[in-house]
Amino acid sequence: MNYKKMDSNDFLALTSIVGKERIFIKDQIDEKYSHDQLGTAVSYPEAHIQVKDKHEVSKIMKYAYQENIPVTVRGAGTGLVGGSVAVMGGILLDMSLMNQIIELDKINLTLTVEPGVKLFEIYECVEKEGLFYAPDPGEKRASIGGNISTNAGGMRAIKYGTTREWVRALEVVTPKGELLRFGSKVVKNSTGYGLKDLIIGSEGTLGIIVSATLKLIPKPKFTKSMLVAFANREDAIQASPRLIKDYVLPTAVEFFEKQSLEYNEAFFGTTIENGSFNAYLLLSYDSNDEESLDKDLEHVKKLVLNQYGALDAFIIDPSSKRSNVWNIRGGFLEAIKASSDFVDECDVVLPRSEISGFLSYVREVSLKLNVRIPYFGHIGDGNLHIYLCKDNASDEVWHERVTKGFEMLYQKAFELGGLVSGEHGIGIAKKMYMQKLLGDEQMLLMQGIKKVFDPKMILNPKKIV
Amino acid sequence: MNYKKMDSNDFLALTSIVGKERIFIKDQIDEKYSHDQLGTAVSYPEAHIQVKDKHEVSKIMKYAYQENIPVTVRGAGTGLVGGSVAVMGGILLDMSLMNQIIELDKINLTLTVEPGVKLFEIYECVEKEGLFYAPDPGEKRASIGGNISTNAGGMRAIKYGTTREWVRALEVVTPKGELLRFGSKVVKNSTGYGLKDLIIGSEGTLGIIVSATLKLIPKPKFTKSMLVAFANREDAIQASPRLIKDYVLPTAVEFFEKQSLEYNEAFFGTTIENGSFNAYLLLSYDSNDEESLDKDLEHVKKLVLNQYGALDAFIIDPSSKRSNVWNIRGGFLEAIKASSDFVDECDVVLPRSEISGFLSYVREVSLKLNVRIPYFGHIGDGNLHIYLCKDNASDEVWHERVTKGFEMLYQKAFELGGLVSGEHGIGIAKKMYMQKLLGDEQMLLMQGIKKVFDPKMILNPKKIV
Numbered sequence: 001m002n003y004k005k006m007d008s009n010d011f012l013a014l015t016s017i018v019g020k021e022r023i024f025i026k027d028q029i030d031e032k033y034s035h036d037q038l039g040t041a042v043s044y045p046e047a048h049i050q051v052k053d054k055h056e057v058s059k060i061m062k063y064a065y066q067e068n069i070p071v072t073v074r075g076a077g078t079g080l081v082g083g084s085v086a087v088m089g090g091i092l093l094d095m096s097l098m099n100q101i102i103e104l105d106k107i108n109l110t111l112t113v114e115p116g117v118k119l120f121e122i123y124e125c126v127e128k129e130g131l132f133y134a135p136d137p138g139e140k141r142a143s144i145g146g147n148i149s150t151n152a153g154g155m156r157a158i159k160y161g162t163t164r165e166w167v168r169a170l171e172v173v174t175p176k177g178e179l180l181r182f183g184s185k186v187v188k189n190s191t192g193y194g195l196k197d198l199i200i201g202s203e204g205t206l207g208i209i210v211s212a213t214l215k216l217i218p219k220p221k222f223t224k225s226m227l228v229a230f231a232n233r234e235d236a237i238q239a240s241p242r243l244i245k246d247y248v249l250p251t252a253v254e255f256f257e258k259q260s261l262e263y264n265e266a267f268f269g270t271t272i273e274n275g276s277f278n279a280y281l282l283l284s285y286d287s288n289d290e291e292s293l294d295k296d297l298e299h300v301k302k303l304v305l306n307q308y309g310a311l312d313a314f315i316i317d318p319s320s321k322r323s324n325v326w327n328i329r330g331g332f333l334e335a336i337k338a339s340s341d342f343v344d345e346c347d348v349v350l351p352r353s354e355i356s357g358f359l360s361y362v363r364e365v366s367l368k369l370n371v372r373i374p375y376f377g378h379i380g381d382g383n384l385h386i387y388l389c390k391d392n393a394s395d396e397v398w399h400e401r402v403t404k405g406f407e408m409l410y411q412k413a414f415e416l417g418g419l420v421s422g423e424h425g426i427g428i429a430k431k432m433y434m435q436k437l438l439g440d441e442q443m444l445l446m447q448g449i450k451k452v453f454d455p456k457m458i459l460n461p462k463k464i465v
Numbered sequence: 466m467n468y469k470k471m472d473s474n475d476f477l478a479l480t481s482i483v484g485k486e487r488i489f490i491k492d493q494i495d496e497k498y499s500h501d502q503l504g505t506a507v508s509y510p511e512a513h514i515q516v517k518d519k520h521e522v523s524k525i526m527k528y529a530y531q532e533n534i535p536v537t538v539r540g541a542g543t544g545l546v547g548g549s550v551a552v553m554g555g556i557l558l559d560m561s562l563m564n565q566i567i568e569l570d571k572i573n574l575t576l577t578v579e580p581g582v583k584l585f586e587i588y589e590c591v592e593k594e595g596l597f598y599a600p601d602p603g604e605k606r607a608s609i610g611g612n613i614s615t616n617a618g619g620m621r622a623i624k625y626g627t628t629r630e631w632v633r634a635l636e637v638v639t640p641k642g643e644l645l646r647f648g649s650k651v652v653k654n655s656t657g658y659g660l661k662d663l664i665i666g667s668e669g670t671l672g673i674i675v676s677a678t679l680k681l682i683p684k685p686k687f688t689k690s691m692l693v694a695f696a697n698r699e700d701a702i703q704a705s706p707r708l709i710k711d712y713v714l715p716t717a718v719e720f721f722e723k724q725s726l727e728y729n730e731a732f733f734g735t736t737i738e739n740g741s742f743n744a745y746l747l748l749s750y751d752s753n754d755e756e757s758l759d760k761d762l763e764h765v766k767k768l769v770l771n772q773y774g775a776l777d778a779f780i781i782d783p784s785s786k787r788s789n790v791w792n793i794r795g796g797f798l799e800a801i802k803a804s805s806d807f808v809d810e811c812d813v814v815l816p817r818s819e820i821s822g823f824l825s826y827v828r829e830v831s832l833k834l835n836v837r838i839p840y841f842g843h844i845g846d847g848n849l850h851i852y853l854c855k856d857n858a859s860d861e862v863w864h865e866r867v868t869k870g871f872e873m874l875y876q877k878a879f880e881l882g883g884l885v886s887g888e889h890g891i892g893i894a895k896k897m898y899m900q901k902l903l904g905d906e907q908m909l910l911m912q913g914i915k916k917v918f919d920p921k922m923i924l925n926p927k928k929i930v
Contacts, residue, residue, distance in 0.1 A: 107706045107818040108847075131710075153653035162653050164662070165630050178906050185816040187846035188618040188627050188887040190666055192899055192929055196630070197662035201655055204527045217714055241572045245596075248753045249682055288713045292757035351650040353572040381652035382573075422653040434657055441643050446658045448917030452910060464657055 001457050003088055004068045006046040014049060014091070017059045022050040022097075032077065033092055034085070037139075040344060040429050041082030045072065045092035052097050054171065054179060054210035061208065062177030064091060070231055070461045071175075073204040075116060075143030080345055083150070083203045086101060088461045093208065095145055101125055102211060108185045109216040115145025115209045122214070132219035134160035136252075137423065138330060145209045151201035153423035155252040155284070158244060158380040162423070164200045166215045172199055172207035175454040185213060199451070203425050206453040207459045220286035222293050223251070227318040227325055228304045229277035233257060236279040237356040239308035240379045243283065244352070246303060248296050252284040253380025260332050260376050267335040272325050274314055281379070282329060332376050333385065340372070344402050344429075348413045349383045349422030361412045369401050369408075372407030383422030406433065426464050434464075440460035468553055468923070469533045471511040479514060479556070482524045487515040497542065498557055499550070502604075505809060505894050506547030510537065510557035517562050519636065519644060519675035526673065527642030529556060534642075535926045538609030539582060545810055546667045546892030548615070553926045558673065560610055566590055567676060573650045574681045575633055580610025581673045587679070597684035599625035601717075602888065603795060610674045616666035618888035620717040620749070623709060623845040627663045627888070631680045637664055637672035640919040646805040650678060658848055663914070668890050670925045671918040676794075685751035687758050688716070690781040692790055693769045694742035701744040702821040705844045706771035708748065709817070711768060713761050717749040718845025725797050725841050732800040737790050739779055746844070747794060797841050805837070805854035809867050809894075813878045814848045814887030826877045827851060834866050834873075848887030857896065871898065891929050899929075 004010075015023050024030075025047050034044045051057050064071045070090030077084060086092045099116035104125065111126055111133065120140040122133050137154035148170070153162040158164075169183035182196035183189060189196075199207055209407060230236040240253050257279050265271045283300065287293035297315055304310035312385070316325060337343055350358055359375070366373040372391055377384035388405050390398045410420060410433040420426065420434045435443055443465065450457070450465045469475075480488055490512050499509045516522050529536050535555030542549060551557045564581035569590065576591055576598065585605040587598050602612060602619035608695060611617070613635070618627040625631075634648035647661035654661075664672055682757070695701040705718050722744050730736045748765065752758035762780055765818040771777035781790060802808055815823055824840070837856055842849035853870050855863045875885060875898040885891065885899045900908055907928065915922070915930045 049624050066808060076493050104560070105816075105818070106710060109706075109710060110814045117647040137622060151655045151659075153655070157653055161626070161630060164659075164823065165626060180906055182907075184814075184847075184882050184884050186814040186882075186887070187817075188616075188622055188814050188843075189884055190616045190812075190886040190888050190890045191884040192666075192903065192907075193671075193914055194616075194629075194636055194659070194662050195907065195910060197659050197665075198914075200660050200662075201657075205660075218712065241574075244736070245571060245574060245683060247683065287757070289754070289757040289760060294753070295754065347655075349649075349651040349653050351570075351573045352652075353570070378653075383651075383653050408665055417649050417651075419649050419651055419654055419656040421655040423649065423655050425655045426657055438657065441639070441645055442647075442657075442892075445660060447919060449658055449663075449914060452913030 024048040036079040038080040041085040043087045044091045050094045055094045057173045058177045075146035078142040080138045082426045083427035083431040112213045131216040135163045150425035159249045159251045170214035171211040175459045185232035188392040223286040226283045227314045228281045229312045233279045235309045241352045254375040255283040255379035262337040267338040342390035343387045346386040347424040350418035354416035489513040501544040503545040508552045509549035509812040512552045513557045515559045523642045524636045540611035542606040543604045545889045546894040548892035577678045596681040615890035624714045624716045631743040634678035640924045688751040691748045692779045693746045694777045695744040698744045700774045706817045719747040720844035721841040728800040732803040762823045807855035809853045811851040815883035819881035883905040
């Protein structure tokens, strides 16, 4: 694609849409707008524009479409695969000021928000009303627009599904600048092709989300957690699918090993009680009835100790230690990132039955390539987060190792029925692996769909397709 | 589109794929393959072919694509919008012999089936293992392929969502005859565009589902129901959103009025206990803990009697009366159909808050057009089933009334934020209303997507787009 190089006429035209205060060019562009949280892809836009409402978005897209200027959408910038990096220059459309909560509808149980609203703001808004938005991605400062664009999963996907299941409707500006509405406040929809579901997970390549209507439910009144300790990884992993099948659905089953706790201690100086075991499952359950929840936890405790080979099980007091363990779990990515100059990530997702074999292979790869590869995961839903660490390697050696490492890991994952990304998306960083997994026919379908929405290929170019 | 009229060479070629026993032409084609359950659209295919496996499907599609022969897919024929009727002739691809259960995976909690497996067979297969496939469309003899193709909803959508949320992976034969796999056994997926979700609800226009991998969960151990009686429709309808928000999520909230019971009595000769009230909500709750479930029901009983203006509330003994009430609820469509020569249906879905106003309007339309319009609905999820009855009208008068009636009802629904179809789909019968609701831009997107999958437009022509 031959995009237009932006010039002073373009900057003038765009300034006439948003005013002087919200457009930044050349030296005015802050370094942070050249990359996302992981920073693998680095590229500056030609113009960084903060939009305030959907009409501005529509006008900018009409102009960009007419002039053939690429546009990349950015929310809170917490992505990990370069999805929000303006790799072809052009306009970086910054949605962070579109951060208004539009409507909490207590009869239809929906929350309508602008895309720049952050995940933690959604929780705050609905939970004080006794309502619940269940998706629980690790990064609470992410924007809801970004969550929808990657179909973010998080810890409660076992019981409550991913972001996709919690989006009732989307307002979207197309690459041509049209404002369309997909879905409604309704619970069911069999009205034509699932365009809403096509936008979800499309990483800002098909249209720009300018509002989202989310599904809510009554908030479960009680949530309790249990930390289960095992002698080794194998035992912990084998217990996980049984925990899900044998009794009652947990909201979360997280897995980590001693190693992750050590990284955490080194970086944050904190650790958990009962932190001396080799492997752990961290479970969470919820209910409207405390007595019944306590019975469930007691039952689960017996199961893990008597049948699943756990060494110990600690019911976590929600007032203190729970938040401690969960906070420490939430800090693993930070701790691992802090342990090395540079890390790159593999967000692979596998059938639960294949986790154990895959993690053995991860150790093999680590030894073979001489790369440190810490990991942890949402083991209940088969989604692992695996980090290749650069450590003291030269850039050249690192590049070689990380390329080979990803190649080996994804190849193994595909053999085991896994997919490239469980929740972080494809962006630019994981494109080649997705192409390998899905094959030419599926890539052609995706490219065809992209062209239907975006004939000039101006929206988030080079991503996914 | 100019399709090829099938000739003896085509029949020979197709016979060489499936053998003589499973292809029917001309007079050999049974009348029932010219329509679906509602029978609004009637058209014979040129060849009715029963396929036995995905390789046959692939070979037939390669042939049909090359020869430009239209292909319409049919499951159990329980559709209501003409989606499985071969309106352009050509091949009717009958999937009912592809009815094998391929794998029950107890570790990953998935069931993989061929598309002709019927809904009740899925329940039987998984429930004896203590597992649960939650979608609960009224017609249990429908095929799972059809359920997926219309994103069937059913009674438990409030708590468990629609069919979409229960499909982990699909194997699909494209119009060109390629076999593709969308999704996997995994719980989360952010790997490129949601092609699986695009196939779901596409009513056999984008590809042919040849296997489906469904999500399962542990079966809730206890389910109980409550029949709540109200003095009038208004009170019942207003209680519904409060029941959903104020306490704990019901699995189902069904609504009916005395009238529906009367149709049922006239047709089946059966009625419910406590059947003398004007309006009812039929509620269902589930739990793993019987004590806690009983507490919930007692709590709900107090709410409906003390706060929501119910006249009475009957907890339904699962061993006898429950099934009676639910059976009678399940028979409403049959009873209404039996009350008239011919009925046509509106499967509109609305925000819960708008049901009451909409039903008042239904009565207005009924009076104005002099058409009997019985209805009932999955009120908890805003999905109403509304039947226009021909009764003694002449064909001409009926056509005029039904056209005007649908026009008025859909127009009102759109004004209230509703959609054309909650669960039955668009097919051929509801196309014009969908076009009106969605507008040209969305229709162009859908047509564009259709052409990406099916450049010759041979698969289920004239449906949806």
